[in-house]
Amino acid sequence: ELKVEQNPLFLSMQEGKNYTIYCNYSTTSDRLYWYRQDPGKSLESLFVLLSNGAVKQEGRLMASLDTKARLSTLHITAAVHDLSATYFCAVGAAGTYKYIFGTGTRLKVLA
Amino acid sequence: EPEVTQTPSHQVTQMGQEVILRCVPISNHLYFYWYRQILGQKVEFLVSFYNNEISEKSEIFDDQFSVERPDGSNFTLKIRSTKLEDSAMYFCASSDGRGSNLEQFFGPGTRLTVL
Numbered sequence: 001e002l003k004v005e006q007n008p009l010f011l012s013m014q015e016g017k018n019y020t021i022y023c024n025y026s027t028t029s030d031r032l033y034w035y036r037q038d039p040g041k042s043l044e045s046l047f048v049l050l051s052n053g054a055v056k057q058e059g060r061l062m063a064s065l066d067t068k069a070r071l072s073t074l075h076i077t078a079a080v081h082d083l084s085a086t087y088f089c090a091v092g093a094a095g096t097y098k099y100i101f102g103t104g105t106r107l108k109v110l111a
Numbered sequence: 112e113p114e115v116t117q118t119p120s121h122q123v124t125q126m127g128q129e130v131i132l133r134c135v136p137i138s139n140h141l142y143f144y145w146y147r148q149i150l151g152q153k154v155e156f157l158v159s160f161y162n163n164e165i166s167e168k169s170e171i172f173d174d175q176f177s178v179e180r181p182d183g184s185n186f187t188l189k190i191r192s193t194k195l196e197d198s199a200m201y202f203c204a205s206s207d208g209r210g211s212n213l214e215q216f217f218g219p220g221t222r223l224t225v226l
Contacts, residue, residue: 035217041220043217045214092213101155104153
């Protein structure tokens with residue numbers, strides 16, 4: 001059974017600092033998605049990673065996928081307050097269409 | 112830009128009552144999904160639907176739940192005899208499903224409160 005873990009669960013960081021969120025999953029998959037969720041809101045798609053070694057960047061966020069290590073990272077560069085949200089990774093379970101979501105990382109960027 | 116829509120945005124019901132949550136997926140998508148998120152927790156898969164039948168369901172999706180595509184546009188989740196623990200945000204999603212494009216697009220959610 002596919003399990004997806006994220007760490008850290010909570011992250012409080014100063015503006016201008018860099019940090020990385022990790023997403024580990026337990027079984028083979030080559031589909032990984034990152035989402036942002038603001039309180040009480042829906043899931044906003046950030047990145048779609050579909051192959052080993054995939055790297056995508058948007059603004060201060062960069063995501064990568066290592067399917068051999070079953071690991072994805074979401075790197076935050078020079079954080080700003082507007083990035084405060086909960087970030088989820090979701091893994092496409094092999095042989096099915098469903099997503100298995102990670103536990104989420106609640107990010108708070110302090111001014 | 113096409114998007115998934117859900118109604119109502121918030122539903123309050125009494126324990127034991129039946130509720131129907133409604134979704135309009137993106138029009139040319141073939142696969143439809145329901146997920147739920149209990150407050151402060153992760154998003155959990157409930158069910159996927161393709162070609163007018165359930166293609167996969169989780170352990171959460173027991174006999175209390177049912178899904179239906181009553182016409183060419185709507186996709187509904189019915190919860191019979193609601194329990195307190197059914198209180199959650201319910202998200203509908205849809206995906207094209209053709210070729211390798213399996214990305215799911217999520218609706219804004221329906222917050223269900225069971226009293």
